[in-house]
Amino acid sequence: MKAPDFSYYEAKSIDDAIKFKSEDDEAVFLAGGQSLIPALNMRLSTPSCLIDISKLSDLSLIKFENNSLYIGALATHSEVLNNNIVNEKIPVLKNILKMVAHSAIRNKGTHGGSIAYADPAAELPAFAVAMNAEIVLSGLKGKRIVAANDFYLGLFETDIMPDEMLIGINYPCLKNNEYIVFDEVCRRHGDYAMAGLIARVELENNNIKELKLVFFATGDRPDIAYETAKIIINEGYDYLLTKKSLNSELEFAGDLNSSPAMKLHLATILINKALKKLEK
Amino acid sequence: MPDKRNVSISFTVNGEQFDDLTVSARQHLGDLLRSQGFTGTHIGCEQGACGACTIEMDGKAVRSCLILSSQANGSNIKTVEGYDEPFMKIIKDNFLKHNALQCGFCSPGMLMTTKEIISKKKKFTREEIRAEISGNYCRCTGYQSIVDAIEESIENIH
Numbered sequence: 001m002k003a004p005d006f007s008y009y010e011a012k013s014i015d016d017a018i019k020f021k022s023e024d025d026e027a028v029f030l031a032g033g034q035s036l037i038p039a040l041n042m043r044l045s046t047p048s049c050l051i052d053i054s055k056l057s058d059l060s061l062i063k064f065e066n067n068s069l070y071i072g073a074l075a076t077h078s079e080v081l082n083n084n085i086v087n088e089k090i091p092v093l094k095n096i097l098k099m100v101a102h103s104a105i106r107n108k109g110t111h112g113g114s115i116a117y118a119d120p121a122a123e124l125p126a127f128a129v130a131m132n133a134e135i136v137l138s139g140l141k142g143k144r145i146v147a148a149n150d151f152y153l154g155l156f157e158t159d160i161m162p163d164e165m166l167i168g169i170n171y172p173c174l175k176n177n178e179y180i181v182f183d184e185v186c187r188r189h190g191d192y193a194m195a196g197l198i199a200r201v202e203l204e205n206n207n208i209k210e211l212k213l214v215f216f217a218t219g220d221r222p223d224i225a226y227e228t229a230k231i232i233i234n235e236g237y238d239y240l241l242t243k244k245s246l247n248s249e250l251e252f253a254g255d256l257n258s259s260p261a262m263k264l265h266l267a268t269i270l271i272n273k274a275l276k277k278l279e280k
Numbered sequence: 281m282p283d284k285r286n287v288s289i290s291f292t293v294n295g296e297q298f299d300d301l302t303v304s305a306r307q308h309l310g311d312l313l314r315s316q317g318f319t320g321t322h323i324g325c326e327q328g329a330c331g332a333c334t335i336e337m338d339g340k341a342v343r344s345c346l347i348l349s350s351q352a353n354g355s356n357i358k359t360v361e362g363y364d365e366p367f368m369k370i371i372k373d374n375f376l377k378h379n380a381l382q383c384g385f386c387s388p389g390m391l392m393t394t395k396e397i398i399s400k401k402k403k404f405t406r407e408e409i410r411a412e413i414s415g416n417y418c419r420c421t422g423y424q425s426i427v428d429a430i431e432e433s434i435e436n437i438h
Contacts, residue, residue, distance in 0.1 A: 001326060007284045008305035008350045030348075037308070037346045038327040050305070052351060078340070102415025103396060105328055107340040108347065189414035191329075 003040035007049045014138055014165065017053050022140055022163035029053050029165060031074060034101065034109035035117045059112075059167060064089055068134075069171045073112025078103070080111055089173055090131075092180045096123050096198070102190045116166040118158045118221065121192040121255075123184070125152060126216035129224065130180060130198040131171045139164035152221040177209075178202045181274040184217070185266050187257060193217040194258045195266035199274045208233050213271065215250070218263050223250050228271070237275055243268040289353040293318060294362030303349035309335075310344035312352070313359060320360040320388045324417070331416030334389040335359050341396040360388040367398060371433045380429035382420035389416045394430050398437055406431060 009027075011017035021027050026048035030036060033054070039045045053059070059074035062083050069089045071080060080086055081097045100106060100114070100123055114124040115135065128135070128148040135151050137144045140163040151159050160166060174180065184196030195217050202210035211229040214222050228245040235241065246267055252260035285306075290299045293313065303312055310323045310333040324330035326345045333344040336358040371394050374380070381387045390413065397404065397412050404412070409427050418426060 002311075003306040003308070005285065005306055008287050008348065009284060010350075030351075033348070033351070034328060034343075034346050037348070040306075041308070041326045041345070050348070054351065101328070102331070103412060104331065104334050104341040104343050104393065104415060105346070108342050189411050 001041050001043060003037065004043055004046045006040075006047055008052065009049055010052045011056060014053075014056060014059070014167065017051050017056070018138065018140060018163060018165050020049075020051050021165070024048055025162060027051055029116075031113035031116075032076060032108045032110040033113075034105045035113065035119060035122075053165070054110075060110075061168075062086060067173050069173065070168055071111050071171070072168045073110060073116075073166050075111045077101075077106035077109050077111065077114075081106065090171060090180075092182060093127070096127055096182050099123060099184060099186075099190065099193075105190075112166045112169065115169055116158060116160060118152055118156050119192075120155060120219060120221050120253075121196075121217035123182075123193070123196060123198070123216060126196065126198045126214045126222040127180075127182075128169060128171075129222040130200045130212055130214040131174075134170040134172075135159075135166060136168040136170060137161075137164045138167045145170075149224070155220040157221075174200075175202065177204065179278060181277045183270050183273045183277065185270070194255075195263045195270060197267065197270040197274055199271070201278055203278075215267055215270075217255075218267055219251055219253050225249055232271065232275075237272050239268060239272070242271055287350040287353070289350060291352050291355050291357060293357045294359060305348065305350055307349045308345050309337075309347040309349050309352050309357075312349040313344060313357070318359045318361060322385055322388055324385070329415075329417070330386070331389040331393065331413075332386050334392040334416070336392060336395070341392055360391055363395070367437050368395065370436050371395070371398070371429070374429040374433045374436070375426075378425045378429040378432070380421060380426040381418075386416055386418040386420075390418065390426060394433060397430060398434060401438065403438075404431075404434060409434075 028047040030050040030052045059072045061072040063070050064085050077097050133148040135146045146159050179201045181199045184193035186193045198214045200212040213225040213229045227249045231245050252263040254260045286302050288300050313321050322332040324332035328343050328346045335344045393416050409430050
């Protein structure tokens, strides 16, 4: 289908964009547009105005500072994928980004856009939560930093205020004994996952000391399974036990491709698959 | 507050300069290109899944259905009609040789994606080629012949 009627405004600066948005509740920011424009074409969203921020300079900076990797909001997935600093500091991000859509979409889709859009089926919000990332916002009242854990409030819903804009994401680096393992099940390479897991593991003497399980495409936001992680640490992986625990602590929401029961099953086996990757 | 439902843009398509075109804010680039006669760009799903509308914008393969015409202001675009370089002839010949098209609807997108694969200047296994073209749907061939054509094109060109 075609997008609904809206007006278009090309922002001249970050401040200009924020000011415009604060005056119009129904306006939205347009960055890469690779999630927003499909939603418009499918008439799932009917904003009054698209504020084009894609040509603002300085927002696609990638740098390493104070043991943290900072990715500017407008860095495209392709730019992040091919960035030497990223590949040196957080190499797993490359493997995750390869699963984000297809080359032609990664050339346009932005890192910050994916974080801010809060699609529960997207990889990057779950990655940000697993990494304990800091989301950097700029607003009329100045800068604000929100922990990724507190950033996602619901389906496509975040803590960004109407007079704020996401300008970058800060990823504190992992400790030497910390690892990110990642796996997902999808029907076609690059499609949205039926269920996915990003696990952050801290090892001590080859045993799991800390575990953070963050699922995507299972509920209305990145889902953290705290209780299940405790059970895995204490008792190891057992399909039935893990499934029972996940079922009691997370609410699985079905979609076109998979029922809640299917997602529960996939989430359970993903934990096993991810842990096996760790042994390699 | 400015209310701009129409936007004036200038851009280049296949070397041809277009100045001060008035476009609707809601129109996507694929429709604009077709309305200007570049009908090689095919519009399929309009949600970024099928890949038929893939074009090149400022040197990179992008989905023309997921870019607004207004965003194309100042850009340099190439569509499937715009390639007269020898490498595109090799790719096209290989598509013909291997029967890598039947109805031809996906072919412009497949050719643009093949061009992007070739530009990466590295070796690809058949599995990697499949991953690269996973963003392009073909409902006729079953992909086998398309992978054959791309594989031979990479061999011929590099």
